[in-house]
Amino acid sequence: MNLTILGCYAATPRTFTNPTSQVLEINNRLFLIDCGEGTQVQLRKNKVKFSAINHIFISHLHGDHFYGLIGLISTFNLLNRNNPLTVYGPVGVKEIIKLQLKLSNSWPQYELNFVELSSNQSEIIFEDDRVIVKTIPLKHRIYTNGFLFNEKPKERKLNVAAVQEYEIETCYYQNIKNGRDITLDDGRIISNELLTFDPPAPKSYAFCSDTVYNEEIVNVIKNVDVLYHESTFLDSEEVLAEKTMHSTAKQAAKIAKLANAKQLVLGHYSTRYTSIDLFKEEAQSVFEEILLSDDGVTFEF
Structure with missing residues (x-):
């Protein structure tokens, strides 16, 4: 199981930081999770094979999580893509993308499918012979889901x-x-x-994007191998985190501890801080196994 961070900073793209997007490779399946501005450039920089991405998961419709989607869909068409592409995201994602394709007269030649989400309960949204993907209902300013990727048990x-x-x-x-x-x-x-x-134990990965501190997700992600949890702020800005419905590094660590996660990956940092190492220091006061995401970093689990 490999995780490539294409972008992990909050709000706006900058010359040296990118908004949220990441690629998860699990059991020889490649999934794109969120698609902020600049995602396709980051895919090229990190030498991710475009044609291997058949499923894109969008957590919510704030721009720093999906404004790169229309560009990527268009580029797939220019590259003469043949494989079907499925986008999973909140109700409205289909309308937004189809309107842009219509007005720019850029309908793709490949099959483009949408699975729109509206449930406030965890549900299976993708399953094949190797991987199951479930939603993780989150609490943010608009309808938001995280995603839990579970590898199916392999044969003995x-x-x-x-x-x-x-x-x-x-x-x-x-x-x-x-x-x-x-x-x-x-x-x-x-x-x-x-x-x-015995075969290798199945691996699991939970992606929890923008959300206020919410212990209700613990039962969904219990015993997960790797948890990515947003940590926009440090504890000194806890009031601001609650106001904007984001989390602090310490709160992310609390969720990891309650869920009995094996490792916690922090991300979605506010750029007000001088160093992302501050997030790790704060989180480790609660939970020891901390990894810091950063643009272009790949983790092998």
Whole structure:
């Protein structure tokens, strides 16, 4: 599971910082999460393969989280994209994008789909044979969701030496990897545990963009491997965080601790601060395993 941060700063793009966008690679699937201004430039800088992105998740319709979407959709068309593209986001995202495409006479030649979200309850919005994606209802000034990415359990690994020892025919190998016991010709039942090894534990990633401190999300993200939680402000601006419905670094750490997350990635920093290291220092007073996102950084989990 790899996470590439394309942008992680709040409000406006600057010459050396970018608004929110990131690419998650999990179980050989590539997902784009949020799409602030400059996202396609950052994709190029970080050598992300454009054609591998088939699903884009938009947390909410504040500009620093989706103003790069129309440009990326248009560029896909100029690159002669063939694969369908699906955008998941709040009700209204389809109208906004289709109006821009209509007035600019820029309808894409590839299939463009929208899944619009309106529920205030966590729901599955994407599932294939490898990954499940659920919403994480957040509390912000407008309707907002985070996203929980869960890797599906992989099949068990065959113990080649064991199956050869019991002279098990290859036609049974898939059943064994699926977890079944095997009955030999002499009637003996060989436990699957003797014939296989445990697969790697499934990984999970939770993206929690703009939100006021909200313990209601803890049950949705319980025991997550990696939690990205916005930390726009430091504790000294807690009143401002509550007023603007954002979180502090310390509050993000509290959520990580309550959720029993293994690691916490901080981001969506206000540019009023002189160093992002201040966010890590504050968060570690509550939760130890802190990573600082920054534009162009890739984490390997």
